[in-house]
Amino acid sequence: MPASSSTMNNSSSEESYDMTEAKDFAPPPAQSPKSAKVFFNNIADFENASTIDPPENMLAETFSTETRAGRPRSMSHHLSSKKIPSRRLLKIKAKFWRSLMTLAMHFHDFAPPRPPPPAFKHKIPTDTTPIELFFYLPPRYEDTLRRDPSFRFPAVINFHGGGFCLGDARDDRYWARVVLEHTNAIFVSVNYRRAPEHPFPVPVDDCVESILYVEEHAAELHIDASNLALSGFSAGGNLAFSASFRLAYHRGMDAMDWRSSRPTTSHSVVTTSHSVVTDAEGTDREGNDHDIHSLVTPIHSTSNLLRDRTDTPLRIRSIVAWYPLLDWTMSRSRKIRESRNPKKCLPKTFTDLFDFSYLPPPDVSGDHCSPYASPGLAQDHMICDGLPADIQMWLCEWDMLLREGQIFADRLDRLGKRIDTKLIPRVPHAWDKSPNPFRDQRAIDILYTKSAMNLNKVFQDKEGYGPANSMSSLHATDSIIERQPRRSIVLPI
Incomplete structure (x- = not known):
């Protein structure tokens, strides 16, 4: 099980980064003054949606997102490392941490209110391990289908975190x-x-296949394929952006336009003739209309305009990215140096495992610079045409990924996206994934709820979403600031 934050801090000091390893010539940032602590007693006042308008006085200061002029980009530090671990050793380490993380997430699921189990799962065949899709159904799913069997629900396709080598689809329940x-x-x-x-770009392509699978089987799943959103945590946030780019510029499909038409996927013939459905108990069985209708569900969306259609166009309406990794050209040492609280950053044990596993050196083709790996480096026209108009980004103040997130959010804003960026004060990376069962999940749910409410506005085509009605920066009237998970354990999510 990953160590506690105090343990990891010690580990971080023992396994310190060589700040001269990455030749990025970045001077250390100026020491910022500590923010005064603010305490709150009444959480009920902040659970109402009417109290979430941005305040006049922001608690968390923001620093400039402009890159320093004249500073060349470096290769990610692991790509220039002389000590390259073997793939066999990396696999052993990954399996070890996966087992511990599975145990940790078992305790994570004990915090009330308990999350629901997946209703069923589908498998997409591949040349190796199948891609699994876990389906969760809304509370009024059965009632809605009983009243209108042709109803189509919007869908959120989520990609879990774990540095591209750990984690599980059930981590985000x-x-x-x-x-x-x-x-x-x-x-x-x-x-x-x-x-x-399965290093880069396999995870990206798997996420693209998952999106196309949902679109291809939208009719039987009661999903409105023209009303989709992508979400992801950390590595999953990276995949939400990179899969959109991959879909548009590698697979040649416009998923941002109503008039788009889908190409034939590599699994089209297989999945159409033989889809595998697995129920909540884990038993595989043949998928058919009766089984799916008894399991899946929909609710209010724009699908009332498309009810009688069996082939709706694919459209990604929104992306919700939680503390995403966006730029592999920034070395880990530089990210830590520019972070606001280096002691709260993930230790080198995990970052080396993630880096060497996903983008193994030597990087002859320059994959670390690809927009499919580093979406923060995508060209302007790719961002304009390959990403949806509505985007949410949740960033953590004590995260080494904070600066690249702010830089990318600034680019999205300048390129005309309705970007809603939220800085969560005084929390580390993956603060919401603490395995502590006594953590304050209710406070975390407040932020989840804010994000889901904005997402619902997109699904419902409601006015008011975007910067003008933003819940962007948290402040002294937001209870999450002093309601962090008690004795929080930093997981490598």
Whole structure:
């Protein structure tokens, strides 16, 4: 099980980064003054949606997102490392941490209110391990289909975190519960194939295949394929952006336009003739209309305009990215140096495992610079045409990924996207994935709820979403600031 934050801090000091390893010539940032602590007693006042307008006085200061002029980009530090671990060793380490993380997430699921189990799962055949899709159904799914069997639900396709080599599709069940309650969408969580067994770009392509699978089987799943959103945590946030780019510029499909038409996928013939459905008990069986109708569900969306259609166009309406990794050209040492609280960053044990597993050196083709690996480096025209108009980004103040997230959010804003960026004060990376069963999940759910409510506005085509009605920066009236998970354990999500 990953160590506690105090243990990891010690580990971080023992396994310190060589700050001269990455030749990025970045001077250390100026020491910022500590923010005064603010305490809150009444959480009920902040659970109402009417209290979430941005305040006049922001608690968390923001630093400039402009890159320093004249500073060349470096290769990610592991690509220039002389000590390259073997793939066999990386696989052993990945399996070890996966087993511990599975145990940790078992305790994570004990925090009330308990998340729902997946209703069923589908498998997409591959040449190795199948891609698993876990389906969660909204509370009024059965009632809605009983009244209108042709109803189509919006859907959220989620990609889990874990540095591209750890984690599981069921890790984000608390997020799934809140999304189901506040959007009435079907929640689809993807078990993409992980590194080091499947390095870049396999996870990205698996996420693209998952999106196309949902679109291809939209009719039988009661999903409105023209009303989809992507979400992801950390590595999953990276995949939400990179899969959109991959879909548009590698697979040649416009998923941002109503008039788009889907190409034939590599699994079209196989999945159409033989889809595998697995129920909540894990038993595989042949999928058919009766089984799916008894399991799946929909709710209010724009699908009333498309009810009688069996082939709706694919359209990605929104992306929700939680503390995403966006730029592999920034070395880990530089990211830590520019972070606001280096002691809260993930230790080198995990970052080396992630880096060497996903983008193994030597990087002859320059994959670390690819927009499919580093979506923050995508060209302007790719961002304009390959990403949806509505995007949410949740960033953590004590995260080494904060600066690249702010830089990318600034680019999205300048390129005309309705970007809603939220800085969560005084929390580390993956603070919401603490395995502590006594953590304050209710406070975390407040932020999940804010995100889901904005997402619902997109699904419902409601006015007011975007910067003008943003819940962007958290502040002294937001209870999450002093309601962090008690004795939080930093997981490598």
